[in-house]
Amino acid sequence: MGMLRALATATLLLAAYPALAATAGEGADRDSLLRKGMEQHDAGSFKSAIESFQQALKLNPRDATALYEIARSYVSLGDFKNCLIYARRSVDILPSAMSFNLLARCQDEMGDAPGTLATFTEGLVRYPGDVQLNLNYAVILARQHRNAEAKEHLRVAVNADPHYPTPYLTYAGVLAGEQNAVGALYMWVRFLMLEPGTPRSRSVAQYLKELLVPAADAKTGKRMTIRLETGNDPRDDFPTNPKIPAFTLKVPGKSEERKPADQFVSNAQLMFSVIADSIARDTPRDRQTFVWQNAGVAITNLERAKLRETFLYYVAGVAGLDGAATWLDAHASEFEALKLELAK
Numbered sequence: 001m002g003m004l005r006a007l008a009t010a011t012l013l014l015a016a017y018p019a020l021a022a023t024a025g026e027g028a029d030r031d032s033l034l035r036k037g038m039e040q041h042d043a044g045s046f047k048s049a050i051e052s053f054q055q056a057l058k059l060n061p062r063d064a065t066a067l068y069e070i071a072r073s074y075v076s077l078g079d080f081k082n083c084l085i086y087a088r089r090s091v092d093i094l095p096s097a098m099s100f101n102l103l104a105r106c107q108d109e110m111g112d113a114p115g116t117l118a119t120f121t122e123g124l125v126r127y128p129g130d131v132q133l134n135l136n137y138a139v140i141l142a143r144q145h146r147n148a149e150a151k152e153h154l155r156v157a158v159n160a161d162p163h164y165p166t167p168y169l170t171y172a173g174v175l176a177g178e179q180n181a182v183g184a185l186y187m188w189v190r191f192l193m194l195e196p197g198t199p200r201s202r203s204v205a206q207y208l209k210e211l212l213v214p215a216a217d218a219k220t221g222k223r224m225t226i227r228l229e230t231g232n233d234p235r236d237d238f239p240t241n242p243k244i245p246a247f248t249l250k251v252p253g254k255s256e257e258r259k260p261a262d263q264f265v266s267n268a269q270l271m272f273s274v275i276a277d278s279i280a281r282d283t284p285r286d287r288q289t290f291v292w293q294n295a296g297v298a299i300t301n302l303e304r305a306k307l308r309e310t311f312l313y314y315v316a317g318v319a320g321l322d323g324a325a326t327w328l329d330a331h332a333s334e335f336e337a338l339k340l341e342l343a344k
Contacts, residue, residue, distance in 0.1 A: 030056050030063070037069055046073040064094030071102055080109040097123060097130040104136065116140060131157045135167050142174050150174055151290075158294055165195035168295070169204070175291075182275065183291045185211065190295035192315055193302070193342055205319035212267040213260060213321070259323025261316035268312050272299065307341055310334040 037052035050073045056066040071087035074080070087103040100123030107115040120137040127133055134153040141150035151174055157167040172187035188204050195201050279286045279296075286292050302308040310331060317324035328335050 030059050030066075033059075034065065034069065037066075037073075041069070041073050041076070044076075046076045049073045062093050064090045064096075064099070067093065068096075068099050068102065071106065075102070075105065075109075080106045084110060091119075095123075095126060097127040097133050100127070101132050101136055104140075108140065113140075113144075129156065129160050131160045131164060131167070134160070135170065138167075138170060138174075142170070142177070147174050147178060155290055158290075162294065163194060165191050168194065169200065171291075172204075181211065182271075185271075186291050186295040186299065189315075190298055192318075193298060193311070196314065196318070196342060202318055205315050208268075208315060209264060209319040209321060212271070213264050259321070259326075261313060261321040261323035261327060264316045264319070264321055265309060265312040269309065272303070272308070276300065302341070305337075305341060307334065307338045310338045311342075314338065 033052050033056040037049040037056070040046075040049035040052060050070055053066045053070045053073070057063055057070070060066075067086045067090035071083045071085075071090060074083035074086065083106040084103070087099060087106050090099045091103050100119055104116050104119040104123070107119060117140065120133060120140065123130070123133050124137065134157040138150040138153040138157070141147075141153065151171065154167050154171045154174070157164070158171070161167075168187050168191040172184040172191065175181075175184040175187060185208065188208060192201050192204055275296075279292070286296075299308065302311055310328075313324050313327045313331075314335070317328060
């Protein structure tokens, strides 16, 4: 990643400052200093990286890339006051989506909410389709409970890069905050399909476990109802049928010897089947909602490929549910097919 960033930096600055290219020796020194600083930054030597970038800055005080990289290193040091100074200079000299993002982050960390919003607004005027600008602006908006605006920008981010996991995770969080657990669950599952093996995915899998495995005394064998609230905006959210998100589930008794992973998968499959049936019969407009188009379709395609059960057992394993590993070991060929499917 560091080398890719260095190559992109060299190309960008030669295009922006042709005079640098004409001074071969000085340009080579500058490029060498930038590469050195980036390598130091990537190795965690942030103070040394700043020193290297400062040397590059002496060659050209208007070197926007050196200014940007200094600001990045100050972020890594937790020094947002200095980050703000250098990020603002970088934006003023050579605006880019990355520099707007960095400036807004520094402003946010400094508690400047109006400045943060203003920077995102200006950045999005220049770069309306940028994934990170839309995503990070949505995070700020959601924090202010401006959920409709946040979801609008998250939709832009997802549409711009449908395979980038973070906007799905953020969208799920917004829906959960609105008590739309079904829509959130679909977006969380889609996130897990895109990012299946990270600390973030383990946290999501744990939440799905709590949502879909009733925490009741298994000795009673009683039936329980899991009630999942729906969204309230049929234009964007999903599902729109308030009757479907109630699932009556039997908590297994001692004699049944049912593993928690089996219960998790069974409950999830039941929910997906009930909602799919409702969409087919009662609420076909759900097929046009953003959540269904970007999460429901992908989850349904897993079922068509006969891999949804395998994926759910994998999620159960990520959540640490007993019985998942045994099931996956016994279905090794399906698990390998799932890995290939998720890698597409």
